Amino acid sequence: MSDVFGVVFSVYFLGQLVRTAAPYILAALGGTISERSGVVNIALEGKLLVGAFCCAVGAIETGSATVGAICGILGGMAVGWLYGLAVLRFGADQIVSGVAINLLALGLTRYLLKLFYGSTANSPPAPGFGDRVWTNVLFYAVIALVFAFQFGLQRTRFGLRLRAVGEHPEAGETLGVSVLGIRWAAVLIAGGVAGLGGAWLALDNEAFVANMSGGRGYIALAAVIMGAWRPKYVALACLLFASAGALQGVLQVEDVPVPRELIQSLPYILTMVAMAGLIGRSRAPASLGKPHERS
Amino acid sequence: MRKGGNELFLQVYGVAVALLVAMAAGSVLILVFGQSPANVYGVLLVETWGDSHGIGQTLLKSTPLIFTGLSVALAFRAGLFNIGCEGQLLVGSFACALMGSALPESTPALLAVPLAILVAGMAGGALGAIPGALRAYTGSHEVINTIMLNFIASAAVLWAGNRFFFVEETTHTADIISSAELPSLGIAGSALNWSFVLALACAGLFWVFMDRSRRGFELRAVGLSPLAAENAGIDVRRSIVVAMTLSGAMAGLVGANFVLGYKHYFEEGLGSGTGFMGIAVALLGRNNPIGIVVAALLFGTLSNGGLEVNGFVPKELIEVLQAVIILAVAITTATTQRALAKGGAS
Numbered sequence: 001m002s003d004v005f006g007v008v009f010s011v012y013f014l015g016q017l018v019r020t021a022a023p024y025i026l027a028a029l030g031g032t033i034s035e036r037s038g039v040v041n042i043a044l045e046g047k048l049l050v051g052a053f054c055c056a057v058g059a060i061e062t063g064s065a066t067v068g069a070i071c072g073i074l075g076g077m078a079v080g081w082l083y084g085l086a087v088l089r090f091g092a093d094q095i096v097s098g099v100a101i102n103l104l105a106l107g108l109t110r111y112l113l114k115l116f117y118g119s120t121a122n123s124p125p126a127p128g129f130g131d132r133v134w135t136n137v138l139f140y141a142v143i144a145l146v147f148a149f150q151f152g153l154q155r156t157r158f159g160l161r162l163r164a165v166g167e168h169p170e171a172g173e174t175l176g177v178s179v180l181g182i183r184w185a186a187v188l189i190a191g192g193v194a195g196l197g198g199a200w201l202a203l204d205n206e207a208f209v210a211n212m213s214g215g216r217g218y219i220a221l222a223a224v225i226m227g228a229w230r231p232k233y234v235a236l237a238c239l240l241f242a243s244a245g246a247l248q249g250v251l252q253v254e255d256v257p258v259p260r261e262l263i264q265s266l267p268y269i270l271t272m273v274a275m276a277g278l279i280g281r282s283r284a285p286a287s288l289g290k291p292h293e294r295s
Numbered sequence: 296m297r298k299g300g301n302e303l304f305l306q307v308y309g310v311a312v313a314l315l316v317a318m319a320a321g322s323v324l325i326l327v328f329g330q331s332p333a334n335v336y337g338v339l340l341v342e343t344w345g346d347s348h349g350i351g352q353t354l355l356k357s358t359p360l361i362f363t364g365l366s367v368a369l370a371f372r373a374g375l376f377n378i379g380c381e382g383q384l385l386v387g388s389f390a391c392a393l394m395g396s397a398l399p400e401s402t403p404a405l406l407a408v409p410l411a412i413l414v415a416g417m418a419g420g421a422l423g424a425i426p427g428a429l430r431a432y433t434g435s436h437e438v439i440n441t442i443m444l445n446f447i448a449s450a451a452v453l454w455a456g457n458r459f460f461f462v463e464e465t466t467h468t469a470d471i472i473s474s475a476e477l478p479s480l481g482i483a484g485s486a487l488n489w490s491f492v493l494a495l496a497c498a499g500l501f502w503v504f505m506d507r508s509r510r511g512f513e514l515r516a517v518g519l520s521p522l523a524a525e526n527a528g529i530d531v532r533r534s535i536v537v538a539m540t541l542s543g544a545m546a547g548l549v550g551a552n553f554v555l556g557y558k559h560y561f562e563e564g565l566g567s568g569t570g571f572m573g574i575a576v577a578l579l580g581r582n583n584p585i586g587i588v589v590a591a592l593l594f595g596t597l598s599n600g601g602l603e604v605n606g607f608v609p610k611e612l613i614e615v616l617q618a619v620i621i622l623a624v625a626i627t628t629a630t631t632q633r634a635l636a637k638g639g640a641s
Contacts (some may be wrong), residue, residue: 107614
């Protein structure tokens with residue numbers, strides 16, 4: 001067992017942890033800003049997947065990982081736009097629309113994969129960031145984004161308005177804040193960061209693989225709740241969830257007989273326990289999920 | 296009278312617009328693949344409804360969607376959103392297969408079939424009861440809990456299967472005993488079986504329960520206004536647990552189709568996606584049993600047709616079509632409801 005502890009605190013383990021956590025953190029930051037403005041974001045999974053796809057296509061076609069990352073952001077924003085169109089412009093049910101967008105992302109990325117590269121399983125190899133986790137610009141971008149979101153939500157005029165809109169849209173509107181405008185901004189920003197999360201997946205993997213988001217959007221959603229809708233705690237929750245995944249890899253290497261499936265389920269079980277109020281109640285923004293009618 | 300007619304018109308109009316939007320989006324995708332939309336849609340229609348084998352296979356694909364559609368609608372009528380059908384149908388099917396294979400070979404069909412169906416419903420119901428109870432007694436939201444339980448259920452089933460139940464070197468369980476199998480309906484060699492009849496019966500029961508029983512009335516009252524229901528002396532918490540349990544049980548019955556009627560064993564990944572499609576079916580069918588059966592037939596047609604058009608365009612086209620239909624119906628539902636509310640006010 002002492003071997004396990006040795007590995008846990010190794011640089012290798014930390015590298016694995018960062019690799020696993022980064023896409024969670026990016027998607028969860030998107031979920032946080034969207035939900036703080038009052039818009040549920042089940043569509044995170046779809047944003048990750050489309051972000052990964054666009055990133056891979058961009059990187060393959062231009063040979064540049066940077067262009068790929070930008071394409072990933074734009075792809076995520078495009079999904080955010082579609083989601084905004086459904087739930088903000090037309091007032092469609094946010095949960096149904098989110099589920100639909102996730103299914104759409106799954107089908108469309110595979111369809112286009114076949115169209116572009118003749119396979120519904122994976123793309124040809126794309127440029128990525130290789131083994132360089134610590135010297136990778138994206139890694140520092142993730143850390144900067146966590147602080148930027150924390151600061152932006154708590155200390156800026158935009159953040160205050162965004163939180164006000166999420167808690168009590170009518171009050172915000174009375175004070176002259178455009179509820180729909182703020183929510184549109186939140187949904188597009190959420191799409192962008194989640195798309196970057198998808199780009200991370202594609203660059204780390206150096207290719208796009210069908211359904212490569214593999215439920216990470218839902219883990220991010222869980223992290224938003226675990227982190228009580230506050231960016232710094234949300235990021236910590238992502239690290240916690242990611243350590244379950246990274247630990248699993250280490251345990252497998254060390255051949256420790258803990259069921260893999262049990263470790264995989266830990267984030268979900270923890271989230272349910274947290275939501276039931278057993279380890280400190282985390283409270284959702286008051287207007288979460290309710291469409292806003294301009295009066 | 297006029298208002299009722301108007302409402303029906305708006306709803307049909309909403310669904311028609313959604314279908315047209317989906318067909319248009321699908322046409323673009325077919326065109327970029329260098330195929331003719333008319334040809335692909337034509338093949339889809341002929342292969343699914345053109346002969347009795349096609350019809351049998353289409354009804355087979357529609358059967359699980361009737362169960363999950365009814366499941367989502369049942370919760371929805373009580374004001375709850377069950378997106379946990381994926382997990383509930385998984386544990387239902389798994390339990391159904393375990394029961395069906397554990398019975399002694401000599402068990403008469405009259406006992407084996409109902410027992411296996413009962414176990415499927417109970418397992419699904421148990422998984423549905425958890426988010427129901429959490430919602431009723433801690434107020435934690437059923438949407439997140441059912442999503443979490445989908446992952447937990449699939450991990451748990453995989454673990455239990457790999458550890459104890461799967462046949463060596465495979466990801467499926469042993470065959471169920473032959474007397475627990477639901478017989479085929481014998482339509483031109485299609486795998487359509489008696490679970491389709493069971494699904495239709497469930498749609499009938501759904502109507503009787505919702506519209507003709509006291510408990511169903513209570514559920515609807517809770518769905519319309521929990522506060523008013525509480526004041527009228529209805530036990531809101533119990534109603535929530537009952538609704539989620541019944542909803543989960545209905546999803547669990549999918550096992551009757553996949554396990555008892557079709558595969559005769561449980562297999563990893565079985566029925567994946569059927570739960571999410573149930574949301575679409577309930578939405579499209581307006582939470583009404585007849586509407587749900589019709590909507591399930593539509594989505595069953597698409598699922599079956601996907602395999603047939605695969606020679607022309609990737610079958611993922613169908614997933615895109617289904618997703619666009621859901622999104623478009625969600626949008627037209629919202630806009631027609633607003634139109635109706637406006638019409639009622641003036």
